[in-house]
Amino acid sequence: MPETNLEQRLANLEQELSRLRAEFAERRPEDLVCIICFSGEWDKVFAALTLATSALALGSEVHVFCTFWGASLLRGGPATPCRSHKRPWPQRLLDLLMPKSIEDLPLSRMNFFGIGRRMLRSMMKKKGVADLTTLMAEARELGVHFHVCDTSVSLFGWSDAEIGRIPGCDRCGAATFLALALKSRAVFFI
Amino acid sequence: MPETNLEQRLANLEQELSRLRAEFAERRPEDLVCIICFSGEWDKVFAALTLATSALALGSEVHVFCTFWGASLLRGGPATPCRSHKRPWPQRLLDLLMPKSIEDLPLSRMNFFGIGRRMLRSMMKKKGVADLTTLMAEARELGVHFHVCDTSVSLFGWSDAEIGRIPGCDRCGAATFLALALKSRAVFFI
Amino acid sequence: MPETNLEQRLANLEQELSRLRAEFAERRPEDLVCIICFSGEWDKVFAALTLATSALALGSEVHVFCTFWGASLLRGGPATPCRSHKRPWPQRLLDLLMPKSIEDLPLSRMNFFGIGRRMLRSMMKKKGVADLTTLMAEARELGVHFHVCDTSVSLFGWSDAEIGRIPGCDRCGAATFLALALKSRAVFFI
Numbered sequence: 001m002p003e004t005n006l007e008q009r010l011a012n013l014e015q016e017l018s019r020l021r022a023e024f025a026e027r028r029p030e031d032l033v034c035i036i037c038f039s040g041e042w043d044k045v046f047a048a049l050t051l052a053t054s055a056l057a058l059g060s061e062v063h064v065f066c067t068f069w070g071a072s073l074l075r076g077g078p079a080t081p082c083r084s085h086k087r088p089w090p091q092r093l094l095d096l097l098m099p100k101s102i103e104d105l106p107l108s109r110m111n112f113f114g115i116g117r118r119m120l121r122s123m124m125k126k127k128g129v130a131d132l133t134t135l136m137a138e139a140r141e142l143g144v145h146f147h148v149c150d151t152s153v154s155l156f157g158w159s160d161a162e163i164g165r166i167p168g169c170d171r172c173g174a175a176t177f178l179a180l181a182l183k184s185r186a187v188f189f190i
Numbered sequence: 191m192p193e194t195n196l197e198q199r200l201a202n203l204e205q206e207l208s209r210l211r212a213e214f215a216e217r218r219p220e221d222l223v224c225i226i227c228f229s230g231e232w233d234k235v236f237a238a239l240t241l242a243t244s245a246l247a248l249g250s251e252v253h254v255f256c257t258f259w260g261a262s263l264l265r266g267g268p269a270t271p272c273r274s275h276k277r278p279w280p281q282r283l284l285d286l287l288m289p290k291s292i293e294d295l296p297l298s299r300m301n302f303f304g305i306g307r308r309m310l311r312s313m314m315k316k317k318g319v320a321d322l323t324t325l326m327a328e329a330r331e332l333g334v335h336f337h338v339c340d341t342s343v344s345l346f347g348w349s350d351a352e353i354g355r356i357p358g359c360d361r362c363g364a365a366t367f368l369a370l371a372l373k374s375r376a377v378f379f380i
Numbered sequence: 381m382p383e384t385n386l387e388q389r390l391a392n393l394e395q396e397l398s399r400l401r402a403e404f405a406e407r408r409p410e411d412l413v414c415i416i417c418f419s420g421e422w423d424k425v426f427a428a429l430t431l432a433t434s435a436l437a438l439g440s441e442v443h444v445f446c447t448f449w450g451a452s453l454l455r456g457g458p459a460t461p462c463r464s465h466k467r468p469w470p471q472r473l474l475d476l477l478m479p480k481s482i483e484d485l486p487l488s489r490m491n492f493f494g495i496g497r498r499m500l501r502s503m504m505k506k507k508g509v510a511d512l513t514t515l516m517a518e519a520r521e522l523g524v525h526f527h528v529c530d531t532s533v534s535l536f537g538w539s540d541a542e543i544g545r546i547p548g549c550d551r552c553g554a555a556t557f558l559a560l561a562l563k564s565r566a567v568f569f570i
Contacts, residue, residue, distance in 0.1 A: 197386065
């Protein structure tokens with residue numbers, strides 16, 4: 001009978017459409033932008049935070065994963081971090097050399113022991129470009145999610161008080177962040 | 191009546207399918223490849239332009255955003271740029287140190303004040319690998335779209351004549367480029 | 381006749397749905413993660429391999445393209461590479477300066493002629509973090525696909541024996557790898 005035939009085809013179509021919808025929902029990139037902040041150099045952090053706030057302005061949810069040298073980004077902050085606990089000497093030596101706060105980060109080029117960075121900052125001030133501390137505070141207030149790499153913090157031997165720039169910042173591993181990154185529209189390794 | 195019932199289901203299906211199609215069209219990545227050329231080092235620019243021309247050959251539309259150190263990529267060009275206008279001293283000092291043209295860009299490693307780069311270029315010439323100037327000209331002729339970061343140009347105090355390597359190159363902000371990047375198949379931060 | 385009308389609409393729907401399915405299949409990103417390992421610095425290679433093994437653990441197929449400085453990643457290996465064949469002097473000089481094996485790779489920051497790297501490695505050992513050689517072996521055993529850039533190998537004048545760290549590693553060009561990258565969920569340029 002033709003009607004049964006029509007009914008069968010219709011049922012098939014309905015089933016197929018719902019299958020396609022499910023598949024599509026699972027595979028389409030979400031409105032997420034993920035940024036891996038690895039190198040932790042002043043200019044690159046500046047680029048990362050500019051991308052973060054721009055993506056936010058475009059309506060995306062933004063996640064920044066601070067790892068390795070980039071973990072320095074979260075050091076310091078309003079409260080003076082407690083650095084009195086004992087550390088083995090390679091950590092203490094590295095600590096001496098690593099930037100203590102966001103404004104100590106070196107430039108990736110032409111740093112010249114901080115002179116280049118100072119020059120750049122004075123140029124930015126004259127042109128009315130926001131500096132790194134302001135940009136970071138802005139990013140945080142606007143709702144950029146910051147994550148700090150668990151392995152990096154434990155490797156550098158930092159206490160929780162030392163990564164106090166972003167209170168309540170999430171501490172997670174690379175795999176957890178990558179799972180998020182794989183669902184996102186764009187991932188940046190900076 | 192069964193027929194009305196069939197008709198109703200059919201109308202639902204048609205509606206759902208067109209909704210899914212619209213959703214899919216909005217969310218699927220387009221045939222775009224976006225490259226953020228940030229570090230402006232000879233070898234990294236080489237990689238960026240190789241990716242750009244390869245993506246073009248694969249049928250994608252390609253956009254390159256030259257920002258920060260990467261803005262140097264667009265300096266110089268056929269016409270001698272006019273550099274006579276007065277600048278404040280930090281800009282003039284930085285200007286003295288920054289590469290004036292594409293072949294002055296340093297290597298990201300083993301540059302040794304330009305000796306490393308010269309060695310590499312001689313090796314490339316012997317092997318018949320295109321040099322940066324040729325690659326850049328090729329990219330432009332084949333139709334790679336170049337954009338220069340508005341903030342960088344204003345920060346470095348360059349005149350329009352100075353970024354004359356690509357005549358008519360688009361000058362835009364990070365957010366404008368990011369909007370394009372979020373629709374693309376792949377984004378590279380180089 | 382109403383039934384013919386229904387039949388026609390049904391046929392249209394079936395056709396449209398199969399068209400949408402095909403379009404979707406062609407454009408959706410596959411379960412692939414592609415990593416371009418360009419800079420070949422110890423810490424960045426560490427990040428690249430951590431991402432590679434994490435992506436694998438999340439169920440993705442992972443491809444790593446070792447190019448330029450990153451090609452060093454594949455040098456050395458179990459068999460002592462034969463380095464006796466004659467090379468022109470710029471290649472020999474570069475050869476003298478380039479890392480011979482994975483543990484010779486410099487840090488991207490604070491390398492201090494290898495002292496920084498040694499310190500970092502000792503810190504990692506104390507914390508029980510796997511070192512680069514172990515991570516590389518793991519990546520290979522778990523099934524990360526390694527590709528070496530054809531142009532780089534020919535440019536540096538390496539013999540096949542010299543890139544013996546990953547036996548049977550695929551040698552391909554940038555365009556071939558990019559074609560893969562454009563289908564993937566995430567691409568990293570590291």
